[in-house]
Amino acid sequence: MSEKELVQEAKTRESMKAEKKDKPKKEAAPKRWVRVRMLPIWLRILLVILFLAASLALGAMIGYGVIGDGNPADVFKKETWQHIVDIVMKK
Template identity: 55%
Template sequence: MENNKKQHPIISKIIALKDSLLGKINARKERKKELTEHEESEPKRTFWVQIRLIPIWLRIILIALLLVLVSIIGLQIGYSYIGDGDTKDVLKKETWTHIMDIINGKE
């Protein structure tokens, strides 16, 4: 917009800012283009690959075993300390048939 008329100073600053931003955008596009060309010519090197210390299938088995172990410990604590029974009785079949009989109303 080169006219012989004088422009307002704010307008000239806005035009200068617009031109500088357009220059930065164009420079950024050129750098991005150069980077993509450089990446296409040279394959990417992998320096570090994550290896799992414990495989997923082993994690699932460990969690299942821990769940069973914690359940048994909880049953023993609940049956012996809270219910005043013997700690080893919680693992006997007779105890559970007796409990199921009480639940089902047979006793």
């Protein structure tokens, strides 16, 4: 590069620095973390309740049918639960 080009480049750099100083600086707002939820909270609560009910039913079926040597479908009959309540209350 020639001396003339170096002087022009130096002037250009100085003018760019001056422009940066002259511009009012925007105050940097604190960045907020935005979380995009895949499932809304109400749906999560509903799913937890459904999973709890399903696990309760499955556990009762396994307990009554496999461990207790009964028919797993009998767990959903009212007579089975009435019999269990009678045993517990000793009627």
